[in-house]
Amino acid sequence: MTWRDLTFSTSLLSVRSLLRSLFCGLCLCAVSSAGPVSAQGSAKPEKIAPPLFEFTFTDDQKQEQIIEAAQILQAQDGGVVMLTRDGRLLTATPEQLKSKRLLNREFTPLDAGELEKQLKAEFGEDFTVTQTKHFTICSQAGNRYSQWCSYLFERLYMVLHNYWDDKASPLHDPEVPLIAVIFKDRANFEQYASQLLGEGAAATHGFYSIQSNRMVLYDLTAGPNERPAYTDADILFKLRKSPFNVATIIHECTHQIAFNVGLHTRFADNPLWLTEGMATYFETPDLKSKTGWRTVGKPNPWRLRQFQDYARSRRPADSLQTLISSDQRFQEAEAVLDTYAEAWAFSYFLIKTKRRQYEEYVHLIAARKPLIWSTPEERLKDFQSVFGADLAQLDQQFLRYMRQISR
Known part of the structure; x- marks a missing residue:
């Protein structure tokens, strides 16, 4: 899509209920609209970045928030949908929105340092944040499993691009970070997921959220009273217990990539x-x-x-x-x-x-x-x-x- 402010002809409440329902996880699905930066080797369309605003609003917990974001949508009642620099979609009703100030620069995603600082503040110091070419991995699961996942993510990104990219309809690079959050075990994952999915958390081993644009997983090799997987061979041995283990990771990562390179459109x-x-x-x-x-x-x-x-x-x-x-x-x-x-x-x-x-x-x-x-x-x-x-x-x-x- 071309960046522009969108006016939606209804109240923001209906938009908020929509955004909260968009997950891909049993899959469950989420939202991105990436800027038109093409894949290598394809014709490169002109990149059009949206303007950046400073929004001041109160969140659902009555706390005041001040963020820099692009305005994706303005509802008929004056509420807004904002795209943050880490790729999340946030909403503010007319009552919540206190001010909106146009900044003298274009929207850009958070850089690696800014994103690491934000994720550490959100998830805690027991999570490590690592960057690959296309992904930011915020993991509680240990170095070996995180590296194994990151290699898998990048391999999938390359294969998916090669499979679908063509000169007539080139795919583009993501315009916001592709964030993968990996918990150390099922219990920690379910505690986090239940806040977003409710009872649906018990039925899934991972999900991709359209609202946050994040893929959320856990260490599928971590079982009660089991030693950690120290090698790739250990990881695969443990994952062979269920064919859905690797499939879950690939499934959710496919959603995240597809919604960020032009195969699907957020919103x-x-x-x-x-x-x-x-x-x-x-x-x-x-x-x-x-x-x-x-x-x-x-x-x-x-x-x-x-x-x-x-x-x-x-x-x-x-x-x-x-x-x-x-x-x-x-x-x-x-x-x-x-x-x-x-x-x-x-x-x-x-x-x-x-x-x-x-x-x-x-x-x-x-x-x-x-x-x-x-x-x-x-x-x-x-x-x-x-x-x-x-x-x-x-x-x-x-x-x-x-x-x-x-x-």
Whole structure:
């Protein structure tokens, strides 16, 4: 999106409730709108930075805050949505907003020193902050596990860029920090996550928050009465206990990257089948690799197993239509595993057999205007404008193709 102040034609309260609900974690999902800086080797669009403001407001705990941020949105009632220099989205109602002063400089992200100081103040001195080329890792989990994760993050960033970047629609670099917070164990993660996810914290091993633009994980090798993992081999040995361990890390990191390089747009109506389908497409681990993940596009064995069982025994005739037109099935506990499996399977089918149209659809969705939600009918119309009107025929092709895929 081009940087500009956006006016949203409703009160800020509806925007705040929206932002608080955006997580990708069982996945659960979050928000970034990166500036148009292209990937290396692609045509480089002009970078347009937003102006920087100083906002003074009271937060929900009645404490006065003074921050430097870009104004992303101004609601009709005078409330604002702000993008902070560490990538978070903050809101202030007209009653909370005390003043707004335009500063004589453009928005820039926090530099490494500023960001380390802020994260240390937020999480405590038992967290270490390290920088890689694209990520800032704030970790309580120990040096070895943090290094292993950082290598995995950077490998995924490179692979994702190489997989999707093209001259016609180049990806861009993130305009705000990509922050990964890693807790030392499940208990510390759940204590933190419960403040954001409530009861949903118990159902996830990690999440990416659209509001904070942060990926939050914990040391998946840390178990009661177990010694720490001192080597990469130790880490992989422990992670092999569940195939979802490495997949969780890749899944959430895929969300974070995709929302920051132009594949998805923060604030916009991103169909969950598309965002979750892409994350599950990338998440398949390779435990023979020293990082537990090496490449992309292989069949996802447990998603495939779940989908084939769903397709054989309980998949209704309108399953594809409801997947495309609504996110409702992702919110239903009894349907969520089948829905994630179908999102993976449908994305796998489209990428493997209709990649040009799939990329066209990704760009169509990424170009949607912020905070304007489509009706189910509009979602179907957008999909059919790219893939054709005959959904029944496409569904037959999809099912036939997936029956041929082996585990």
